[in-house]
Amino acid sequence: MGTEIVILDCIGFIRHFLHFFHRRRILFLDNYQELVLREPSSSVSQALKDAFLALRVAAQE
Numbered sequence: 001m002g003t004e005i006v007i008l009d010c011i012g013f014i015r016h017f018l019h020f021f022h023r024r025r026i027l028f029l030d031n032y033q034e035l036v037l038r039e040p041s042s043s044v045s046q047a048l049k050d051a052f053l054a055l056r057v058a059a060q061e
Contacts, residue, residue, distance in 0.1 A: 029056065 021028070036044055036052055 033052065033056065036049060
């Protein structure tokens with residue numbers, strides 16, 4: 001019985017976290033995109049930057 005309660009608590013936490021993240025995802029992605037694009041190519045390759053931008057465009061369509 002103790003295990004069931006812990007699992008239900010975890011599910012509740014995950015649901016709360018996903019709801020919060022869903023509301024904040026655009027702000028998070030915009031900030032993350034700015035940070036990634038500002039990094040020099042020695043830290044983040046141009047191919048990775050292009051892939052990230054392609055995924056953002058595809059997700060918004």
